[in-house]
Amino acid sequence: MTNRFQSLFDLQCAYFLSDATKSYNWRIDQLDRMERMLTDNKDALCDALHQDFGKPPFEQLFEITVPSGVIRYYRENLKALIAPQKVELPKGLEATGNSGVIYKEPYGVTLVIGPFNAPILLLLDPAIAALAAGNTVILKPANTTPTTAALLSELIPRYFAPENVAIITGGREEISELLQLPFDFIFFTGSSAVGKVVMRAAAENLTPVILELGGQNTTIVDTTANLDIAADRIAWGHNAISGQWCIAPGYVYVHESVADVFIAKLKASLVKMYGEDPSQSPDLARMISEHDAKRVASYILPEKVVHGGRYDVKARYVEPTLLYPSTWDDPALQQEVFGPVLPVMPYGNLKEIVEIMKRKPKSLAAYIFSKNQAVIDFILGSLSFGGGCVNQTNLHCWIDSLPFGGVGNSGMGKYYGKAGFNALSNTKAMLIGNPDLELDVFPPYTGKDIAKNLSVFSGEE
The missing domain is CATH 3.40.309.10 (Aldehyde Dehydrogenase; Chain A, domain 2)
Structure with a gap:
């Protein structure tokens, strides 16, 4: 049976493979769009929260101001976060002209499944981290907050191109169908019982996950x-x-x-x-x-x-x-x-x-x-x-x-701020070698001072 969401997934996958999402400008543009969506529609979003389950004004505004603050953090720190980071190597390697660099690269197409209790904040916060890290995003809001979900499904296409950010509404059937797709990353917030379902589905494609669950x-x-x-x-x-x-x-x-x-x-x-x-x-x-x-x-x-x-x-x-x-x-x-x-x-x-x-x-x-x-x-x-x-x-x-x-039964993985950027990024560690350094650690080994050649890796003088 054809997956209803395959074409959307393929669209985001193709766009991600174009490398367009890796640029600083693309990431900032997506963050700006998210901020405008929150600011332009603050009253409507707050009203939806009240309609769904009577959230009082403070708890409504909390769901708008916290994501806005996260956006500001990434806007102010994004250049430093995406810059390659030099790391120390054993003295022998550095002395012979080698260097170590860590690159942060996006995973790809990310699925964010949000909960009902904070249906804006806990849906958009992970999405903001994913976008800052250079990933495309498919959002799945909770179906138990129908007014909020309907409003977001109207707003997301207004502010984002579908190859960048898209939204799918529905319930268990839609989630099951989405989980059949080979996402590059899945972020789930909800119960431990459903978290286990998400993790089992992710295991089929060896998809990394963050699970934000709960407990007493x-x-x-x-x-x-x-x-x-x-x-x-x-x-x-x-x-x-x-x-x-x-x-x-x-x-x-x-x-x-x-x-x-x-x-x-x-x-x-x-x-x-x-x-x-x-x-x-x-x-x-x-x-x-x-x-x-x-x-x-x-x-x-x-x-x-x-x-x-x-x-x-x-x-x-x-x-x-x-x-x-x-x-x-x-x-x-x-x-x-x-x-x-x-x-x-x-x-x-x-x-x-x-x-x-x-x-x-x-x-x-x-x-x-x-x-x-x-x-x-x-x-x-x-x-x-x-x-x-x-x-x-x-x-x-x-x-x-x-x-x-969380930890154990309450979840796995951390996010917010720098931790969120790192969680939604693959850490690519690189040894940049000296192209002219002669280092003979290859067979045949007879008659060679292997220990001397290996000392550059151990840090020994």
Whole structure:
């Protein structure tokens, strides 16, 4: 059966093979087009986000301003990023007129599959990195944000030629068909389950991938933490996008000696942010679907609700909810919640809970609230996770100097800023030899001082 997307893939492949995308001017032109698309259509894009699942104004603008900032980074640094980089060689090689150079070259035709929770930002950020690195891009937005996907499918052809950037809408059937094509690179953001499907398909063509997945992100609050700061930042970090954020705190371990005070402050933070009736708050997004509202509501154990607990599946609403004291046997700790239900667990011995967490799937993020550097160092040295914050939550995900990505079950590969450029580029390492250097390391070996000739490679004088 003919692949519906073969002709588009072939068009981008042929254009990439023309070497046009490798020029500085082509890359800057694509970045400029992306920036104009975001700027010219800011209001329409924000409105689409609100229509799809009630994103509040701050979360709408976040999806426009972050990609715009990434574009500015690449515009300011692109010449340095694409320039060949000289590297040191063993002294003997350099002394005899050889040099080492690293070239960054684009992979080719790149598929970017975006998620629903940040359907502009997490679709365009990888695309921006791909374009800066000189790749062509086919975008696949989430079908569960239909208004945003429809708007992007209208805007992309208006600002980009199809051989440079194209967009395909649809669902599982379209993704399956796209994954049959021999892309040069695939960037996927979404669930671990679908990430495995993408990786299996990529393996058929030995296509490199970046997988941005998720997991239950740990948060630890110790006895030295500023509890007011911790409560505010955890309340916001967990409930932004109604908890549908891959880096949201997934659960909290709080030291038993401050647990009651912390819970009280966390309740107060939620009321301060979303009011006594969060269903009326303009600052709380809705769940993406009735199915997800029902799923998240099923994690609410009435006997453990210390705040919230109300929901309306038809309205796709789940109230910001605190469950305490939670245990690892509770439904909310069996998988990533991806919603505004936060389990909180007391702990007495830090080493014991770290040993427990080390045996759980590695998370995309972790957050530590403490003023004790020895505690911070111990946790950072013992736990493996993608990235995170100390005395903050979530903010690390939009700083272009901090590579972003997961590890293990939470994904593979890093991007943002320089890391994104490097991830979407093949590193081509070259030894530039001295054309007149006589170096006899060839057979026959009898009677030759091979060690002397090889010393130039080892760095020996």
